[in-house]
Amino acid sequence: MSGYDIRVSLGSINWLIDVPSYGSLYPALHSLREEGLVNVSIVPNDGKPSRKVYSITAAGSRALEAWSHRPAEADISQKAFVMRLLLANSFSSEQLSEYLKQRYALVTARCSELERSVKRDTIEVGSEGDRLALDYGLAIANAEIAWLKATLARFPGAIQEGKQSIKSSAHQSVELKEDYG
Amino acid sequence: MSGYDIRVSLGSINWLIDVPSYGSLYPALHSLREEGLVNVSIVPNDGKPSRKVYSITAAGSRALEAWSHRPAEADISQKAFVMRLLLANSFSSEQLSEYLKQRYALVTARCSELERSVKRDTIEVGSEGDRLALDYGLAIANAEIAWLKATLARFPGAIQEGKQSIKSSAHQSVELKEDYG
DNA sequence: TACCGCATGTAAACGGTTACATGATTAC
């Protein structure tokens, strides 16, 4: 794709991932080319500036694979998690499963921590706004847990006993409480 | 609270909001004081540096209120949305309801846009990773829609007909399809 | 002995956005 194309296609899901501006995207592509991780082919474009269509090199594929398999930092953000998911092509079923389990452990930890701090008042949960925000956070976290459970069921990793086939994971209410990770 | 306290208390929900580092938090508090929006009281602290406990002034309250009521930018991020929710104390029931309805309109729009692009292939939805990421996005968006519906039912704004009393909104599966905003 | 928690603060470094430059074409 061209830099422009990349920006436009990512722009349609800007709320799911961090989309770079042209001011950082174009220089990034230049340096990737200098490092030999991508090739450029100039495609003349009547009137408009000629398109520079980038394609990944063998070295680039290796680097990308290394990047996506690098150990997940403990406190990964939602957007970074989705970005990694987008690159899940080079994941084997086991690796994907492992990755999702790590996320599962993280989110359940956050969730139970939040529930604890709502019951006690470790944090000042005095105001209406605080309660609203925490309730929202809990709802989102629980939805993510449900999705992770459903998706883990669809991509059973190395060893897994209770296989269930599930078609669509969105909209789905699943009982929680199991322990991955 | 002191700058340290602010950081620590916000740090426990760092995945829900953007938490500033000390390097930007302390200077921010200094400039707020210069603008007369907060007061400081120095509390001596045996051995450790004395604590600087900040409290909001009348002018500060007005500025905060103005900030939280300023028209919501169209493409607000999840974290910014939660930050505003945290300050929902100065919202009237009508204002809160209005704010949630705006959010509802935004998220439903994103959701249906995503569904469209999954069915057709406006975006290249070729790879496994793409499908996973979009499925995840859809699940999260639907969860947010459900939460917004439930919360709007709890905080009925000015005019609203079908009142239902709902105790806890998390974990809840709600039918979608209604039109707020 | 070494490190973590408490508690504040500053300056350099870094990374990203914003704004600008260019220019032909199509839509209102």
Add this chain to the structure above:
DNA sequence: GTAATCATGTAACCGTTTACATGCGGTA
């Protein structure tokens, strides 16, 4: 005729993080 789309690119700007400075007390 005015704006928006296509398409690339650079440089100034700006906010944020990182790293450092200080220093006492508890603990592994």
